[in-house]
Amino acid sequence: MRLLWAGFMAILAAGVGFSIRNGIGGQWASLFGFTGLQVGLIGGAGFSGFCFGIIIGGVIVDRIGYGKLVVTAFLLHLLSAAITLIPSAGMAQQSAFLALFIGTFTFSLANGTLEAVANPLVATLFPENRTHYLNILHASWPAGMILGALITLAVGSSWSWKAQLALYLVPTVIYGFMFFGQSFPRSEASAKGLSLGEMMKDVGILGGAVAGFFLYLFTRDALGGNILRGLTGSDFFVSANWNYISMAAGAGFLLWVAVITKFAIGHWLLFVLFLAHSIIGSLELGTDSWIEAINGTILSPSEGKILFIFASAMMFGLRFCAHWIEDKLKFSPITILFVCSLFAIAGLYAASGVTAIGMAFGAMLIYSIGKTFFWPTMLAVVSDRFPSTGAVAISMMGGIAMLSVGQLGGPGLGYGKDRFTAEHMKANGQTAILEANKAEKPSQWLEFEAVSALDGKKLEEAKSVAADKRTPEQKAMAEAEIAGCRKLLRTDAMLPIGMAVIYLLLLFYFKSIGGYKPLTIAEEEAAKA
Template sequence: MTTATLDDAGIAPNAKRLLWAGFTAILAAGVGFAIRNGTLATWSHEFGFTNLQNGLIGGAGFSGFCFGIIIGGVIVDKIGYGKLIISAFLLHVLSAIVTLMPTTGMEQQTAFLLLFTGTFIFSLANGTLEAVANPLVATLFPHNRTHYLNILHASWPAGMILGALITLAVGGQWTWKAQLGLYLLPTVVYGLMFLGQSFPKSDASEKGLSLGEMMKEVGILGASVAGFLIYLFTRDAVGANILHGLTQSDFFIGSSWNMISLAVGLGFVAWVAVITRFAIGHWLLFVLFIAHAILGSLELGTDSWIENINGTILSPAQGKILFIFASAMMFGLRFSSHWIENKLKLSPVALLFTCSLLAIIGLFSASGVNGITAAFGAMFIYSIGKTFFWPTMLAVVGDRFPRTGAVAMSIMGGIGMLSVGQLGGPGLGYAKDRFTAEHLVETGNAQVLESNRSEQPSKWLGFSEVTALDGKLLEEAKSLPVAERSPTQQAMVESEIAGSRKTLRFDAILPIGMAVIYLLLLIYFKAIGGYKPLKITPEEASGGSQGPAGY
C-alpha cells in the first residue's frame, strides 16, 4: 500500500474513511465481547464452570490483546498498516472456528481449553487492530487527539450495545454459537473499509527514528511493568490452564515452570534494555503504565462482570438492560470529550482525576442497590466515570511522548489488556466465588457449600484457595422462581447476591488508587507550568536528545 501525505491541516484526504474503518474494527471486538459476556451463564450451565473459570475465559479475551498490540506496535512502522489488518482479519475468522467447537456433553477441561483458546485468538486479533487504529488516528488528527481517540473508542460501547441487544432479543431462541458468530458481520465490513486505502506514517517514523530511539522513553522502567504481566500470563494462564489442565490446587505449577515464566518476562525487559542501550526510561511514562494497568482492571475487568453481577443482584434481564444503558452512556459521552476539554477547561489529566472520583462513587452506589431505579442511578455515575479513561490515557502518551511513535501507545494498551486478563477478570471472578462462599459459612450454611461444591477450587495469585459453588447447580437454582426453590437453593442464591455486592465494593479500591496517581500528576504539571502537547525537534530526530524539552 502507498503512503498518504498529510495536508496543511494535518489530516490526510482519506482521514475520515480510516477513522470510521478503525471504528468498525473495534466495534466488531465490542460485539464479540458483549455476546461472550451474555453466554457466561449458559457456559456455566452447559459445562459446569465456576466463576473463576468464566473469569479466566473472559480474561483470555484481553490477554491475547497484549501480544497483538505490543508486537503490532513494534513492527507496524516497518511492515505497514495493511499487512497487520489482513492478519487481524484472518485471526478473527480463526477465532470463530475454534470458539464454536465445544459441544454439549464434552469433557469440562476440553470445553474450557477450546473456549479459552478461541477467546485468546479473538483478543489477539483485537490487539493487532488497535496497534493500527490508535497510532493511525493520533497521526491523522495531531491537533485534537483526545477528541478523535475518544470518537474511535466510542465504537467499543457501540459494539457492546449491539452485542447485548442481540443476546436480549434472541438469547432464548438462538444457541450461543449462533449469537457469537454474528461478530463476523462487522469483521467483513471493516475488512472492506480498509481495502485499498493508503496510510500516513507516525511523526516518529516520518522523522526516521529507529525502534531503539522510539523505545528509549519506555526503557527498562516501562518494560518492567509489561514484563511482570507477561510473567504472570505465562505462569498462570499458560501454565495452570493449558499445560496442566486447570490444576488450580497447584496454581504455581512448581518451581521449574515458574522459572521459565520468569525468564519470559525478564526476556522482554532484557530485549528492551538491549535495543535502547540500557536506557532507564522516563519516570512519567512508567507511572502512566502503572495507572493504565489499574485502569484496565477497573474498566474492562468490571465490564466483564457487571452484567453478571447486576443480573445476580436484580434479574438477568435487568442486568442486561443496565449493561446496555451503561454502554449507551459511554458511546454518547465519548463524542463530547472536545466540549468537556474546551468548555470546562479540563486538561486530560484533570479529566482523568474527575473520572476516578465518579467511578468510586458509582461502584459503591452499585453495591448497595435494591431496585432498578437505584441501579440506573449508580450506573449513570459509574458510566460517566469510566467513559474517558482509556482514550484519554492514549492521548496523554501521544501528547507527551511523540518520540515513541506507535510503540508506547501499543505497550500501554497491552499492559491494560494483560492487567484485565491476569488481574481484573480472574480477580473479580475469584472475589465473587470467595465472598459467596464466605457468606454461606457465615450464615450457617457450610454444609450447603460442601454438598454443592465445584470440581475445581477457586484460587488466584497468592490469595488463599476457596471452595466454590458448582456453576451449573447455582444457575439451576437461580432459574427457578423463589417459591419453587428448596432451602438449599435459596441459600445459594442469597449468598451469591451478597457476594456480588461485596465484589463491587472490593472493585472500588481500583479507582481510589487511580485518583491518587492522577492527583499527583496534576500537582506535577502545575509545578512545570501546565499540561501541553510536545513536538519532536530536529535535534531529537537526529538522536541528539533523550527526550523533548519540557520534561
C-alpha cells in the same frame, strides 16, 4: 475520515464479540459446570491475547505498514470463530474450557493487532485534537457492546450460543472492506526516521519492567496453568520449575528492552502512566466483563442486561463530548482522568447497594461517567507528551492494560465472587449447603487461599427457579451470591481510589511545570535537554 471509521468498525467488532460472550457466560457455566473463576479465566483470555497483538503490532507497524496487520487481524478473527465454536453439550469440562479459552485468546489477539493499527493511525491523522478523535474512535467499543447485548436480549434462548457468538463476524467483514485499498500515513517518529531503539528510550527499563511483570504472570498462569497444562495434562506447567521459566520470560523481555535502548532508564512519567493504565484495564474491562452478571444476580438477568446496555449507551454518547469538556470546561486530559476516578468510586459503591432497578440506573449512570474517558484519554496523554515513541508506547500501554485484565481483573473478580459468596454462607451457618453444592475444583487465584466455590451448574439451576418456589438450599445459594456480588463491587472500588491518588499527584506535577500541553518531537527533546 474513512480510515477513522474503518478503525471504529474494527473496534466495534471486538465490542460485539465481548458483549455476546458476557451474555452467554451463564450458558457455559450451566452447560459445562464452570465455576466463576473458570468463566473469569475465559473472559480474561479475551484480553490477554490482546497484549501480544498490540505490542508486537506496535513494534513492527512502522516497519511493515498498517495494511499487512489489518489482513493478519482479519484472518485471526476467522480462526477464533472456528476454535470457539467447537465445544458442544456432553464434551468433557476440561476440553470445553480449553477450546473456549484458546478461541477467546485468538479473538483478543486479533483485536490487539487491530488496535496496534487504529490508535497510532488516529493519533497521526489528528495531531491537534487527539483526545477528541481517540475518544470518538473508542466510542465504537460501547457501541459494539450495545449491539451484542441487544442481540442476546432479542434472541435469548431461541438461538444457540454458537449462533449468537458467530454474529461478530458481520462487522468483521465490514471493517475488512473499509480498510481494503486504503493508503496510510506515517507517524511523526517514523517520518523522522527514528529507529525502534530511539522510539523505545522513554519506555526504557522502567516501562519494560511493568510489561515484563505482566508477561511473567501470563506465562505462569494463563499459558502454563491453562493452555499447556490442558493440552498435555502435565502438572509441570504449574510447578516451581515452570515458575522459573515464566520469570525468565519476563526478565528476557526486560533485557531486550534494555539492550535495544542501550540501557536507558526510561521516563518516570511514562512509567507512572503504564501503572495507572494497568489499573484502568482491570477496572474498566474487568468490571465490564462481570457487571452484567453481577447486576443480573442482584436484580434479575433481564434487568442486568438492560443496565449493561444503558451503561454502554452512556459511554458511547459521552465519548463524543471529550472536545466539549476540554474546550468549554477548560479541563486538561489529566483533570478529566482525576474527575472520572471520583465518579467511578461513587458509581461502584452506589451499585453495591442497589435494591431496585431505578437505583441501579442511577448507579450505572454515575459509574458510566467515570469509566467513559479513561482509556482513550490515557492514549492521548502518551501521544501528546511522548511523540518520539511513535506507535510503540501507546501499544505497550494498551497491552499492559489488557494483560492486567486477563491476569488480574477478569479472574480476580471471578475469584472474589466465589470467595465472598462462600464467606457469606460460612458466616451464616450454611457450610453444609456449600459443601454439598461445591464445584469439583476449588477456586484459587494468584497467591490467595483456595476456597470452595459453588458449582456453576447447580447455582444456575437454583437461580432459574422462581424465588417463591426455591428450596431452602436453593434460596441460600442465591442469596449468598447476591451478598458476594455486593461485597465484590465495594472491593472493586479500591481501584479508582488508587487512580485518583495518581492523577491528583500528576495534576500537581503539571501545575509545577506551567501546565499540560501537547509536545512535538522537537519540543520533547528540548524539554529533556
